[in-house]
Amino acid sequence: MSKDALKIVTIGGGSSYTPELIEGYILRKAELPIKEIWLVDIEAGKNKLEIVGEMAKRQIKAAGLDWEVHLTLDRFNALKDADFVTTQFRVGLLDARVKDERIPLSHGVLGQETNGAGGMFKAFRTIPIIGQIIADMRVQCPDAWLINFTNPAGMVTEAAIKHFGWKKTIGLCNVPIGHRKVAAEKLDIPENELLFKFAGINHFHWHRVWDQAGAERTDELIDLIYGPQQSEDDNHLKNIHSAQFHYEQLKDLELLPCGYHRYYYIEDEMLKHSIEEFEKGETRAQVVKKTEARLFELYKDPALDYKPEELSQRGGTHYSDAACEVIASIQNDKRTDMVVSTANNGTIQDMPYDCVVEVSALITAHGAEPYNWGEFAPAARGLLQGMKAMEETVIRAAVTGSYGAALQAFTINPLVPGGTMAKTLLDELLYAHKEHLPQFADKIAEIEANQPETVTYVDELMKSN
Template identity: 65%
Template sequence: MKKDRIKIVTIGGGSSYTPELIEGYIKRKDELPIREIWLVDIEEGKEKLEIVGNLAKRMVEKAGLDWEVHLTLDRREALKDADFVSTQFRVGLLDARIKDERIPLSHGILGQETNGAGGMFKAFRTIPVILDIVNDMKELCPDAWLVNFTNPSGMVTEAVLKYGNFEKVVGLCNVPINHMMSESKLLGKDPEELYFQFAGLNHLHWHKVYDKEGDDVTSLVMEKIFSSENSEMENIKFIPFFQEQIRDLEMLPCGYHRYYYLTNDMLQKELEEFEKNATRAETVKKVEAELFEIYKNPDLKEKPEQLSQRGGTHYSDAACELINSIYNDKRSTMVVSTRNNGALADLPYDCAVEVSSIITAGGPRPNNFGKFKPAQRGLVQVMKAMEEITIEAAVTGDYGKALQAFTINPLVPSGDIARTLLNEMLVAHKKHLPQFKEVIEKIENGELK
């Protein structure tokens, strides 16, 4: 039954993205009758939680709303009787991301937050934590919806569905939104005047674009993009795709496809940044420090413009609209990670896919896409297999599974180098990998090389 007033919990409430989340709720104040917002973090994030939480309170007060904003380190206290739970946490904080990027690059291998070795290790650290959160939700707020934009969003969502046995979960990403906004602008239209059909996996999807008459304008968008020199993403280096290859796809790739279509070029760019101690993670750490200095200003009562430099802009607004669409059964079309249910014929029925979906009171209803052409199908099936194995390794701590995932990931060379890199990263992240404890001890004792 629809509640008159709702309770929303954000885990990772001390995130620099939280002001955008609060702004999104305020924008929807006439549709979302919020009673209380709980911002939750861990002891290491206490200072940031206080800073961003106080800004959130000032924003709500300025808007003249009676919402209660609570700050806590007690997750269970926050979750009790929640209606919606959003997750935006980073296990190991940005220092862990720096390791995910720098350790592979030290071996001449791509280092990236959600792709390659770094992405798999982010999954290893994150999945056990999200499953703990789900266990708490089953006990304390079993009817709540989990809105996840903790990366790697697709794998985290699939882990909740398969291993958490929790159906009320939706994964979100800002990448599709960025494409919709930038491509609409190229055509001189509002996003509402176009229909975007996305299909694939989180950070590995393709899409088509249609106008209001139902005509496919994807090729027109392609030509506009080819004549433009702007990157659609803050956190990925802009290197032009090969036009002939993209035309052959007959679909538009996302920015992350550069890691698979232009691997060596992207690696060279990253190695240059590595040498200057200027990897994306190191840059973000500096941006975050500056943001929190701005957030401390007691006179600041709105989201600062500088947040757009962080790279994840529009994430939070998407989360607010998703909650709005579920609560009000708006039937909005959004791109989300959800159970496939046959929407993408080339992938397992029970896996998580990122696909255009109708958002109802009962959750996402993925729009049927059908089959991919061979070029897309080959890559997406390999990547889905890699994701499935990575998730299983994250849950079980099975070294063989972890090595298997490294071996089939297109961005990690197989053989001795994969094993060497895996072992080094396991030891580097051991504080946040309790499921691999016995394996890590063997590596440190020289029993596993």
Template identity: 55%
Template structure:
């Protein structure tokens, strides 16, 4: 008989945590959890307390004897953990607001995981992940690290390839959204179609087959610009150019809109930026306020429906089912970020890719996609090179590698305004970028600061 499971969730005060708890509750008969530790930092103490109270009520209502602990002491939570999940945001939503507003002020896309904003989110996150991995080596050397922190693919690559923690799988809810929403487009139900994914996190494609093995990718592709065509709710629905997609013969994920329909996506972001709606991050900050007002209700003992507005649909199904598959050696297909191992021949074998894989007690075994078309291959190689530069910059405070990442990223203007964005983001995030401690003071001496008044206030308050 296996002993009860101990789970530590880093970023336990996140508004997403009730979604995670719902997934664990649903699977309790397969996952005999003994205790769950919710961890956060001092700045997130109040939210952690609120989430802890709701979590306890959820488990009590479910009738399962699971111990819930909240703590600001990460080491205490990691001791003898079986699974560690990561879902934190360094600098909270205020940092994301800066990531989005600064590029937009200079006429470039600002987004959580793409462009300059995504690069800086990785810069803030990777050093924190290094500390978590160091603690895990001492306190829970056999634990699995299930990463949901964005940019998930870059963070997972840093953990596995650069920090050497092989028992790590990166997750994202975007593939699950596709697999749940697309079957209905051709008169099928979820689970009746077979999927094959390949690419990078937020930069993948997939093909689809019916129960007889007949490919139906083309049929689904014709519906991609419809309202329920598989794009997550947090991505503006700019139309894809169908001639390009038909040529590729694969379905791109919704995030490809930022690259293929860049002009339309930028125009929409700028329109919101210059109105009261503001950036997506500012909208999410308001949604988060509403959610925590609900979470405070001592009568609430289940995940509220309003949580779906945050764009985290099926989050728990990805995270909890992955843990379930490892713990119970289920050998089931999932879409995860893991070592390539030849699944995508045009990328290094040891790099991290997001692919369909079989999940078992041994971890993730990727399924081979095969050769990519010329356009897909070129885009993947460019984006992977950009990711490698970001990781180099984050781990060593390397300003040259950071500039290389900016140069490679298709959403960032080379030179000129792009250089201004880089410098302003460095200064705005100084508190969370200690490895750039020799670079940032020089910029401040030169008089660099953000021209955006909202960013200035947030930076002064940080």
């Protein structure tokens, strides 16, 4: 696409990540003829929107640019004639994440933002809102691109493309960026001189690496990163525990794992660490709340007109920069090599044709052109197909409000115990998040009327937060 005056709208504009987003645009000022940036939030996020919005204006002024920055709570009108819409919102704010983590962990079950019970509930809350945003876009900006980095990014992107029909959607995650940087560092080869092929789904992908001579370096990297001579493995992810992968397992797999595979390959150790954090009142959500409070105090400084280093501690560094690069690559047909969530269309042979996968792709003026991956070996294929079936079921529950589908998803998810525990967790989390789950309203009313022990348990637990 080509346009001389771009309008970019960010839903969740009051996010602590927004300064990185603005920095990314500024770094690409020669590629992005921006005229207007609209930062949109909800009433509950108004204060943060105003703080971060004023900082965005300072960043742009310091760069000597005349871009207009608009702050608003009126999403529908903000979307008028937008060229790109980016999404970085959190339904229920960080307090919802606290519930996602603490309620499962109180039962000795993993609580995590995008994995297990917590990840499924984040999808239940988020997917209907993506549907509402797309409904507004159909009226206000029918030709706009939707660039999503709201978690769980893969499921949200699949819902946007497959269920709400917005084909011009690309999902992003910062995790592959870190894996690329680690590989380049370990091989002592510039990142742009390596070829990476990632394939799987969001937070559940594997990758291979080649050099410019055509030699595959994957096996060597398994040794360099995860081998027995390594004192610690290179977990670049700030938000998850650095438990050691089993070297022999990765050697047999002949693939480099995603950092989040720790929750599945070494589940017991990851769960143990999460429970320890829970018992100390230091779940990731609780830590992030404190980090965000510090960031917004920094953002209030009228002299601050650049992204502070402290933002890298937030856990999502590179997210916003990736969004800026996708926009620049579409705008200029740059064909940048990136890892994105996009329609499979046969890229991974083992996966449904119309599902969304996270894969290496060239980003062109007409969207993502994925690299063909082909088939997975059984050890990866079995896990991946099970996880995709879970995702598809979560999306169906989120869209329809089907309690049966939600329970089915909890049963499929490998990080949630089956049977009574799956139902207990589902009911407790439904009640805890009732304000943001209108599609489940009838079931929640039934829980409140007939399960006083559920209501009491959740209320008491959250009081102790």
